[in-house]
Amino acid sequence: MAIDILMPALSPTMTEGKIARWLVKEGDAIKSGKVLCEIETDKATMEVEAVDEGTLLKIVVPEGAEGVAVNSVIAALGAKGEVYEQTSRRADEQTRKSTDAVANAPVIDPGCIPGMSPANQTQQISSARLLVCSSADEEKFYSGGTKTMTVREALREAMSEEMRRDPTVFLMGEEVAEYNGAYKVSQGMLDEFGPERVIDTPITEMGFAGLGVGAAFGGLKPIVEFMTMNFSMQAIDHIVNSAAKTLYMSGGQMGCPIVFRGPNGAAARVGAQHSQCFASWYAHIPGLYVLAPWNAADAKGLMKAAIRNPNPVVFLENEIMYGQSFEVPVHDDFVLPIGRAKIERAGKDVTIVAYAIMVGKALQAAEELWKLGIDAEVINLRSIRPLDVETIAASVRKTNRLVSVEESWPFAGIGSEMAALMMEHCFDDLDAPIARVCHKDVPLPYAANLEKLALPQIEDIVAAARGVCNR
Amino acid sequence: MVSKTKSEEQKLRGSGDNSKLSVSEILKMYEDMLLIRRFEERAGQLYGMGLIGGFCHLYIGQEAVVVGIQSAQKPEDSVITAYRDHGHMLACGMEPGGVMAELTGRIGGLSKGKGGSMHMFSREKKFYGGHGIVGAQIPIGAGLGFAHKYLKDGGVNIAYMGDGASNQGQVYEAFNMAALWKLPVVFVIENNQYGMGTSVARHAAGELYKRGAGYDIPGERIDGMDVLAVRKAAMDALEHARSGKGPVLLEMMTYRYRGHSMSDPAKYRTKEELDHVREERDPIERLKGQLLRDYGVKETDLAPIEERVKEECLRAVEFSKESPEPDPSELWTDVLVEA
Ligand SMILES: Cc1ncc(C[n+]2csc(CCOP(=O)(O)OP(=O)(O)O)c2C)c(N)n1
Ligand SMILES: [Mg+2]
Numbered sequence: 001m002a003i004d005i006l007m008p009a010l011s012p013t014m015t016e017g018k019i020a021r022w023l024v025k026e027g028d029a030i031k032s033g034k035v036l037c038e039i040e041t042d043k044a045t046m047e048v049e050a051v052d053e054g055t056l057l058k059i060v061v062p063e064g065a066e067g068v069a070v071n072s073v074i075a076a077l078g079a080k081g082e083v084y085e086q087t088s089r090r091a092d093e094q095t096r097k098s099t100d101a102v103a104n105a106p107v108i109d110p111g112c113i114p115g116m117s118p119a120n121q122t123q124q125i126s127s128a129r130l131l132v133c134s135s136a137d138e139e140k141f142y143s144g145g146t147k148t149m150t151v152r153e154a155l156r157e158a159m160s161e162e163m164r165r166d167p168t169v170f171l172m173g174e175e176v177a178e179y180n181g182a183y184k185v186s187q188g189m190l191d192e193f194g195p196e197r198v199i200d201t202p203i204t205e206m207g208f209a210g211l212g213v214g215a216a217f218g219g220l221k222p223i224v225e226f227m228t229m230n231f232s233m234q235a236i237d238h239i240v241n242s243a244a245k246t247l248y249m250s251g252g253q254m255g256c257p258i259v260f261r262g263p264n265g266a267a268a269r270v271g272a273q274h275s276q277c278f279a280s281w282y283a284h285i286p287g288l289y290v291l292a293p294w295n296a297a298d299a300k301g302l303m304k305a306a307i308r309n310p311n312p313v314v315f316l317e318n319e320i321m322y323g324q325s326f327e328v329p330v331h332d333d334f335v336l337p338i339g340r341a342k343i344e345r346a347g348k349d350v351t352i353v354a355y356a357i358m359v360g361k362a363l364q365a366a367e368e369l370w371k372l373g374i375d376a377e378v379i380n381l382r383s384i385r386p387l388d389v390e391t392i393a394a395s396v397r398k399t400n401r402l403v404s405v406e407e408s409w410p411f412a413g414i415g416s417e418m419a420a421l422m423m424e425h426c427f428d429d430l431d432a433p434i435a436r437v438c439h440k441d442v443p444l445p446y447a448a449n450l451e452k453l454a455l456p457q458i459e460d461i462v463a464a465a466r467g468v469c470n471r
Numbered sequence: 472m473v474s475k476t477k478s479e480e481q482k483l484r485g486s487g488d489n490s491k492l493s494v495s496e497i498l499k500m501y502e503d504m505l506l507i508r509r510f511e512e513r514a515g516q517l518y519g520m521g522l523i524g525g526f527c528h529l530y531i532g533q534e535a536v537v538v539g540i541q542s543a544q545k546p547e548d549s550v551i552t553a554y555r556d557h558g559h560m561l562a563c564g565m566e567p568g569g570v571m572a573e574l575t576g577r578i579g580g581l582s583k584g585k586g587g588s589m590h591m592f593s594r595e596k597k598f599y600g601g602h603g604i605v606g607a608q609i610p611i612g613a614g615l616g617f618a619h620k621y622l623k624d625g626g627v628n629i630a631y632m633g634d635g636a637s638n639q640g641q642v643y644e645a646f647n648m649a650a651l652w653k654l655p656v657v658f659v660i661e662n663n664q665y666g667m668g669t670s671v672a673r674h675a676a677g678e679l680y681k682r683g684a685g686y687d688i689p690g691e692r693i694d695g696m697d698v699l700a701v702r703k704a705a706m707d708a709l710e711h712a713r714s715g716k717g718p719v720l721l722e723m724m725t726y727r728y729r730g731h732s733m734s735d736p737a738k739y740r741t742k743e744e745l746d747h748v749r750e751e752r753d754p755i756e757r758l759k760g761q762l763l764r765d766y767g768v769k770e771t772d773l774a775p776i777e778e779r780v781k782e783e784c785l786r787a788v789e790f791s792k793e794s795p796e797p798d799p800s801e802l803w804t805d806v807l808v809e810a
Pocket of ligand 2: 633634635661662663664665666667
């Protein structure tokens with residue numbers, strides 16, 4: 001009886017990869033622990049070792065194949081002399097497994113995302129309502145054309161461009177240099193800029209955050225990468241007390257031009273300590289800017305703005321978004337304004353505000369709502385502090401309803417702020433109480449089903465929007 | 472009372488030499504120490520009058536540390552310390568009136584009245600604060616050292632901390648990176664025997680000057696009540712750091728005469744202990760004695776200095792009272808640099 005060898009996932013967020021090389025051939029005797037092949041994702045390369053023993057009956061997916069779904073059959077083992085048959089059972093299983101993998105994967109259907117490849121967009125019912133730009137200012141960047149890139153590439157390009165432009169900009173953090181970044185955001189930057197400007201730090205968040213602040217006081221423009229923002233809790237004192245307050249405490253003398261960046265929010269299946277959104281924590285602090293890009297264009301334009309800004313900026317990235325591709329203007333100086341939200345989808349019945357990965361979910365929810373006859377306006381906040389209250393309030397004055405979506409907890413969250421602001425700015429325009437879609441008020445569980453329940457889902461946004469629309 | 476770690480015996484042999492010091496240079500150190508002493512006494516007085524509020528940590532007793540080190544610095548060197556910072560600012564040459572007016576919370580203060588006693592800065596004098604979180608100034612100091620190195624400006628950062636602060640984890644994070652990357656930093660522990668009410672014996676295991684040993688940071692214990700000994704050690708340490716050999720740790724044995732802050736009656740130590748230090752080890756009296764005994768200086772030579780210092784402190788006090796409170800509109804300024 002043949003044993004299937006399945007495409008493994010190298011990380012919780014990996015959904016597909018490339019078979020770079022087979023190190024065994026059909027007919028070989030396989031002992032457990034033997035390296036069978038090398039697989040590659042945009043983040044890493046890894047060897048796949050045999051778990052079971054037997055003779056390699058068949059290499060199902062050949063060397064060089066790309067986009068191989070996690071959990072699909074890549075080879076089969078069997079008894080010596082056994083003949084490999086692609087039974088219908090196995091074929092069925094394979095399709096089921098790969099669709100399962102896709103269904104489980106915490107990945108947004110790219111089809112509804114503006115700026116995604118046009119082939120995908122054509123499937124959408126109301127894609128005409130998707131706006132490429134909400135403002136004329138931003139429009140000008142798109143006239144010169146766009147190119148497709150991942151969020152990861154956009155961040156790297158932004159940092160590299162700014163480092164070419166300004167010799168006082170440097171990058172430091174754990175594994176940013178020789179390892180090319182824990183999430184490969186800084187891949188290749190050491191080669192270009194050298195070890196004086198792309199600096200591997202010890203695992204010492206409080207120390208290197210403080211060191212970065214001192215370097216900023218001393219005339220440099222540090223980009224400090226936290227492997228994930230969860231670990232920035234070790235360093236939060238320097239972000240809040242040293243970086244954010246010194247300008248004020250010095251009567252305007254001691255600016256601190258520094259970017260603290262790293263993946264924020266839930267990853268996938270990594271448990272409570274590695275999955276948390278800190279937007280409201282940092283947004284609480286006067287003296288900080290807090291930015292949260294959603295797509296690659298946001299990532300590039302906002303990162304460049306963050307580096308050029310003379311103030312401390314907390315830049316909240318998202319691991320799950322790193323590998324997703326979007327269109328980004330090719331314009332050689334594409335910088336987005338800080339403090340402006342973007343209307344991603346125009347609508348008249350309800351306003352949905354979201355930031356980071358939740359923008360994609362909100363857009364998908366808007367598609368569902370459209371089918372139900374509800375026309376939602378989706379606002380990508382982009383900047384949490386300062387918040388573009390004007391754009392949000394103008395939208396609410398039009399739709400009279402607001403749903404706030406965030407990956408963080410409800411208590412004192414961004415949604416709470418949204419509710420207070422809307423009471424202050426458009427109390428008389430509201431036709432329904434503001435609805436908050438948040439992380440459930442529990443630490444993030446590990447089990448797949450519980451994790452899904454804890455995090456805001458498209459259905460939750462749809463339900464909240466229907467609720468405020470009474471439909 | 473100088474002891475050294477083994478690894479450092481060979482390393483810290485600089486050209487620090489007080490024999491070339493001129494009498495006028497020593498008189499300047501005397502004046503700088505006296506200015507701090509008199510300034511702090513005035514600050515204590517203004518506090519008592521209700522003109523200064525909140526926390527106010529006086530430096531009385533520790534003057535030789537900052538004056539000795541400052542006398543060894545070059546203009547390109549930068550300084551950072553914690554909240555017991557008035558002495559450091561005066562030693563850097565920051566205006567006494569501006570410091571005092573900050574203590575009284577007036578617009579003429581160095582932070583326009585928005586920082587207070589613990590938070591003043593001067594880019595011009597390369598004084599980077601003035602930090603209230605115990606130990607946080609140490610990684611920041613390492614970062615200033617990083618900037619000196621990156622910009623190749625030849626400067627060294629002098630990062631001061633208390634004995635209490637030397638127990639913070641981030642101090643060792645900074646030691647590690649500073650040693651690993653050979654940053655030009657001189658770490659100075661001002662061991663005044665207490666972190667608030669807790670004596671060193673009750674808060675610190677081992678000897679503080681050895682605390683860099685695990686990172687191969689040369690460490691030295693110095694009599695911080697002897698300004699000339701401080702100066703010599705600082706010359707060697709600065710030379711070591713400036714030459715690209717990495718950081719140095721100096722433990723300055725000193726003593727604070729007043730309570731931790733104005734509200735501290737200092738019940739955790741005996742009057743005898745304090746009197747003993749004042750009578751036997753006072754840094755200003757000690758230098759005065761040396762000047763009179765070894766440098767041919769007369770009491771009458773010192774009188775004009777004392778007069779000058781007194782006048783300067785009175786002017787600072789006047790300024791700090793006359794300077795108006797900040798305009799209410801100042802509440803909203805300096806939160807962010809306008810891009
Ligand atoms: C992180 C932190 N913990 C506690 C305090 C409160 N605190 C202020 S000063 C101090 C004692 C510090 O003693 P030391 O470092 O020896 O400095 P000294 O006051 O003797 O100059 C304490 C506990 C603080 N400011 N920051
Ligand atoms: Mg102390």
